[in-house]
Amino acid sequence: MSAPDLSGLKGQPLPQRPAFQRFLGSTAVSIAIYVAVMALIIYGSFTGAQNMGYNWQWHRVPQFLYSFTDDGFQLGEIVYGLFATIQLSATAFALATVLGLLVALLRLSGLVMGTAVSIGFLELIRNIPLLVLLYLFYYVLGPIFGFDRYWASILTLAVFHSALISEIFRAGINAVDKGQWEAAKSIGMTTGQTYRYIILPQSVRFMLPPMTGEAVHLIKSSAIVSVIAVAELTTIGRNIISDTFMSFEIWFTVAAVYMVVTLILSVGVSYLERRYAVDQ
Amino acid sequence: MTGASDPIIEVANLDKFYGDFHALKDVNLTVHQGEKMVICGPSGSGKSTLIRCFNGLEWHNSGRLVIDGVEVHEQSKDMRRLRQEVGMVFQQFNLFPHLTVLENLMIGPMKVRRQGRAQAEATARKYLDRVHIPEQADKYPAQLSGGQQQRVAIARSLCMETRIMLFDEPTSALDPEMINEVLDVMVELAQSGMTMVVVTHEMGFARKVADTMVFMEAGEIVEVSPPDRFFTNPSSERCRLFLDQILEH
Numbered sequence: 001m002s003a004p005d006l007s008g009l010k011g012q013p014l015p016q017r018p019a020f021q022r023f024l025g026s027t028a029v030s031i032a033i034y035v036a037v038m039a040l041i042i043y044g045s046f047t048g049a050q051n052m053g054y055n056w057q058w059h060r061v062p063q064f065l066y067s068f069t070d071d072g073f074q075l076g077e078i079v080y081g082l083f084a085t086i087q088l089s090a091t092a093f094a095l096a097t098v099l100g101l102l103v104a105l106l107r108l109s110g111l112v113m114g115t116a117v118s119i120g121f122l123e124l125i126r127n128i129p130l131l132v133l134l135y136l137f138y139y140v141l142g143p144i145f146g147f148d149r150y151w152a153s154i155l156t157l158a159v160f161h162s163a164l165i166s167e168i169f170r171a172g173i174n175a176v177d178k179g180q181w182e183a184a185k186s187i188g189m190t191t192g193q194t195y196r197y198i199i200l201p202q203s204v205r206f207m208l209p210p211m212t213g214e215a216v217h218l219i220k221s222s223a224i225v226s227v228i229a230v231a232e233l234t235t236i237g238r239n240i241i242s243d244t245f246m247s248f249e250i251w252f253t254v255a256a257v258y259m260v261v262t263l264i265l266s267v268g269v270s271y272l273e274r275r276y277a278v279d280q
Numbered sequence: 281m282t283g284a285s286d287p288i289i290e291v292a293n294l295d296k297f298y299g300d301f302h303a304l305k306d307v308n309l310t311v312h313q314g315e316k317m318v319i320c321g322p323s324g325s326g327k328s329t330l331i332r333c334f335n336g337l338e339w340h341n342s343g344r345l346v347i348d349g350v351e352v353h354e355q356s357k358d359m360r361r362l363r364q365e366v367g368m369v370f371q372q373f374n375l376f377p378h379l380t381v382l383e384n385l386m387i388g389p390m391k392v393r394r395q396g397r398a399q400a401e402a403t404a405r406k407y408l409d410r411v412h413i414p415e416q417a418d419k420y421p422a423q424l425s426g427g428q429q430q431r432v433a434i435a436r437s438l439c440m441e442t443r444i445m446l447f448d449e450p451t452s453a454l455d456p457e458m459i460n461e462v463l464d465v466m467v468e469l470a471q472s473g474m475t476m477v478v479v480t481h482e483m484g485f486a487r488k489v490a491d492t493m494v495f496m497e498a499g500e501i502v503e504v505s506p507p508d509r510f511f512t513n514p515s516s517e518r519c520r521l522f523l524d525q526i527l528e529h
Contacts, residue, residue: 177374179370179372179374180374180376182337182368182370182374183368183370183374183375183376183433183436184376185335185336185337185363186335186337186363186366186367186368186437187363187364187367187387187388187392187436187437187440188360188361188363188364188388188392188393188440189388189391189392190360193391193392197387197391198376201378202376202377202378
């Protein structure tokens with residue numbers, strides 16, 4: 001078979017899209033469209049706020065973040081609220097991870113009751129709204145088992161997220177090649193040793209991205225504990241607003257603080273991930 | 281055959297099912313201490329299943345399997361001890377990708393045999409020498425060629441001071457130019473007196489080291505004979521046909 005004769009077309013440019021489509025698809029135009037739409041939204045909300053006579057007082061916001069007094073530099077209420085949120089979230093996340101691992105191992109144990117219990121737990125937690133779960137822990141389980149609102153919030157968040165985390169563990173464990181189990185078994189390792197030295201270290205690679213998502217999710221859902229007045233970022237935001245009536249500015253600020261924290265977390269972990277990838 | 285020594289693997293009337301599929305049919309076989317047995321046969325004939333039963337990666341449904349005096353079955357309390365005596369080399373190597381070569385070799389002795397780090401490392405380096413890749417000790421498996429990975433896998437089993445080595449198609453996943461480096465290591469291992477059961481289609485290797493050739497088809501052992509008779513004058517027609525097919529080219 002001989003090659004088709006295409007010599008007449010040699011060096012010819014390929015046909016291009018029509019000029020109008022090329023104009024719309026260009027980077028400059030799409031940025032321009034984006035800027036125009038954003039400007040419209042911002043202009044709309046500002047005029048809307050103006051029309052309802054809202055008195056913007058952005059200059060009063062920084063004092064809630066930091067201040068310079070005679071004693072020197074001091075952190076503001078919002079920052080202390082953020083510390084409380086981080087502490088609450090970190091404790092809840094640590095508990096959720098331990099509980100999630102236990103549920104996942106129970107699910108994978110091959111025991112009939114183990115599988116049933118873990119599936120039951122998963123379905124129960126997944127199908128109750130977080131807010132209702134919080135009320136259950138605070139108003140029902142709290143008085144029964146004698147824990148305060150702070151521990152009620154931590155346990156609510158931990159239990160709620162442990163269900164999701166157990167699924168991440170299960171997927172991560174299942175993603176490790178079956179041959180790894182066989183190799184570990186053939187050198188005489190027990191199931192526990194195989195998990196600890198062979199399977200879990202390899203699952204980390206698969207679990208890191210969804211676990212980061214889950215940590216971000218938990219930090220965000222920790223705002224819900226403000227309904228039982230646990231002192232954290234959202235509660236403090238609400239308190240400041242009831243003192244100052246600056247609801248627009250403070251909610252914008254609180255939202256920005258959440259965003260900064262979760263973005264830092266995501267960026268940090270994606271850096272970790274890249275380092276991990278090199279080792280494999 | 282080394283008829284003088286004791287049997288170390290005894291298989292009697294072994295049957296194995298996967299659901300309705302009869303994977304092993306009334307298998308009878310004896311392997312003696314120091315014997316090298318090569319098992320061949322078409323794919324799906326049950327040869328991998330058989331040797332996977334030998335260290336409890338699969339369980340037989342009926343019949344008896346006694347290895348090194350230990351009755352092998354799912355409830356056996358001695359399985360972990362037995363697996364330490366019986367090494368297994370897999371077609372896909374199955375090295376631990378998150379550990380370096382040296383760590384791959386040390387983790388069994390340290391965690392299973394409770395050896396100290398120094399002793400485990402000395403053993404690991406000794407066997408890495410024996411498979412001719414001492415210089416790769418600190419690399420990760422993914423940085424090695426397939427042939428090197430398989431040699432590490434062999435060393436990993438040897439580090440457990442195994443008395444029986446099982447090979448499940450150890451060269452089938454390798455590029456052709458790497459097959460010989462693995463076979464050479466296996467020949468050396470055979471010369472050292474190790475008891476070996478090898479599932480392979482490498483007939484050159486089989487001719488060189490085998491004491492006994494086994495041909496399986498459809499879950500049954502069709503032929504057991506010494507290699508000189510096996511290759512020149514097999515008693516069964518099916519075995520002759522199979523050998524014609526794989527030795528033709």
